[in-house]
Amino acid sequence: GMEGNPAYLERRLNCLEEAGSSRDIRIGNALSRVEDLEQRGADVEARLSRLESAPVPCPPAHGWQPAGLPTTKVLLLGDSNSGGKIRFGAERGTLGSALPGAGNFCAKIGDLPAPSSPLFRNVSDLVISVGTNDLKAPQSDPEELVKNMYSYVQSVTTENPGLHVFLLGVLPVHGAFTDEAIHTSIDLYNFHLKNMCSHLHTCTTFVDTNVFRMADRSLKPHLASGENDPLHLNQQGVRLLASRVKYALRSRHGLPTGQPRRASSGQPA
Numbered sequence: 001g002m003e004g005n006p007a008y009l010e011r012r013l014n015c016l017e018e019a020g021s022s023r024d025i026r027i028g029n030a031l032s033r034v035e036d037l038e039q040r041g042a043d044v045e046a047r048l049s050r051l052e053s054a055p056v057p058c059p060p061a062h063g064w065q066p067a068g069l070p071t072t073k074v075l076l077l078g079d080s081n082s083g084g085k086i087r088f089g090a091e092r093g094t095l096g097s098a099l100p101g102a103g104n105f106c107a108k109i110g111d112l113p114a115p116s117s118p119l120f121r122n123v124s125d126l127v128i129s130v131g132t133n134d135l136k137a138p139q140s141d142p143e144e145l146v147k148n149m150y151s152y153v154q155s156v157t158t159e160n161p162g163l164h165v166f167l168l169g170v171l172p173v174h175g176a177f178t179d180e181a182i183h184t185s186i187d188l189y190n191f192h193l194k195n196m197c198s199h200l201h202t203c204t205t206f207v208d209t210n211v212f213r214m215a216d217r218s219l220k221p222h223l224a225s226g227e228n229d230p231l232h233l234n235q236q237g238v239r240l241l242a243s244r245v246k247y248a249l250r251s252r253h254g255l256p257t258g259q260p261r262r263a264s265s266g267q268p269a
Contacts, residue, residue, distance in 0.1 A: 073122050074101030074249060077112055078129035081171060081233050086242045101125075108133050109148055115159035125252070126156065127245055129168040131193075132231060135185045136173075142189035150196050157203045166248055167193055169209040171241075173230045174219035183217040207248045211240065 076086055083105035104119065106112050109130055113119050120126070134145050149167070157163050169190040173182055190209070197206035214220055223237035224230070233241060249255075 074125045074127060075119060075123045076101065076103040076127040076129070076245070077106045078103065078127070078168075079107055079132055080105070081132070081231070081238070082129040082168075082241060082245075085238045086245060106130050109145060109152070110134075112152055115152070115156040120156065120160045120163065123160065123163060125164050125166065125249060127166045127168070127249075129241075129245075131170040131189055132173070132186075135170060135189055136182060136231075140185065142185050143192055145189060146192040146196055149193065150200075153196075153200060153204060157200075163203070164252065165204045166207055166245070167197055167204060168207045168241075168245070169193060171209050171233070172213045172217060172219040174221060174224040174227075178218060178230050187217065205248055205252060207244055209241075209244070211244070212237070 074088060076082060076088075078084075078086065083103055086103060088101035088103065101123075104113070107130070112128070112130070128149075131145065131149075134140055135142065153165050153167070157165060170186050170193075172186060194206045194208075197204045212219055212223055219230070219233075219237075223233055223240065225232040225234050
């Protein structure tokens with residue numbers, strides 16, 4: 001048969017050699033492509049390394065100045081846990097130089113300044129942290145209080161176009177003078193306040209305060225002034241509250257936020 005034909009065998013051998021040569025060429029090309037891809041990968045990693053090691057500049061305050069306002073300014077209206085305790089400016093322990101502003105003490109929702117007040121002139125961001133004193137009043141109605149806040153926010157944002165309002169959830173309370181009724185009132189108020197902010201999301205932001213809360217809904221003891229003072233934060237608590245406000249403000253304006261301060265580890269959740 002053909003298997004014993006020398007010419008046939010020669011041709012078959014040549015075909016096998018050509019196929020082997022072609023395969024070697026394909027393998028060589030594949031290896032070259034792999035080397036090329038590996039080099040590109042190394043180049044990309046080197047570029048990423050250079051980018052990651054480069055310092056990231058912090059945008060100045062004017063980087064988030066709202067259109068139409070000559071200055072950027074935060075106004076905080078807060079009760080005794082925030083008013084006068086959360087400060088603005090470049091000094092240590094404040095919200096920082098990129099968040100210029102001022103704070104005013106307001107014990108209750110009814111103490112908030114009139115929407116037409118000159119206090120709001122050139123203000124870009126309004127932070128409101130009130131409600132505790134309203135909720136602990138006899139026969140207080142959390143839903144009615146939120147309706148009052150809704151009316152106020154609508155009025156102040158209508159009177160001051162471009163103003164953005166940050167509403168802090170009411171802080172939990174601590175100590176021997178608290179009971180389930182006040183915890184429930186705070187939960188209901190915060191629930192309705194958050195829901196309100198979701199409906200007014202273009203001009204309001206809800207700032208959650210759950211990080212202050214124990215499993216039993218009371219204020220974490222290490223953030224409280226003491227057993228005999230169920231309402232007020234200690235220095236650590238005020239720093240945590242300021243951190244939540246700062247994080248919300250910087251997030252809205254695209255400034256670097258880092259991570260919001262959390263309650264100390266090891267404490268009950």
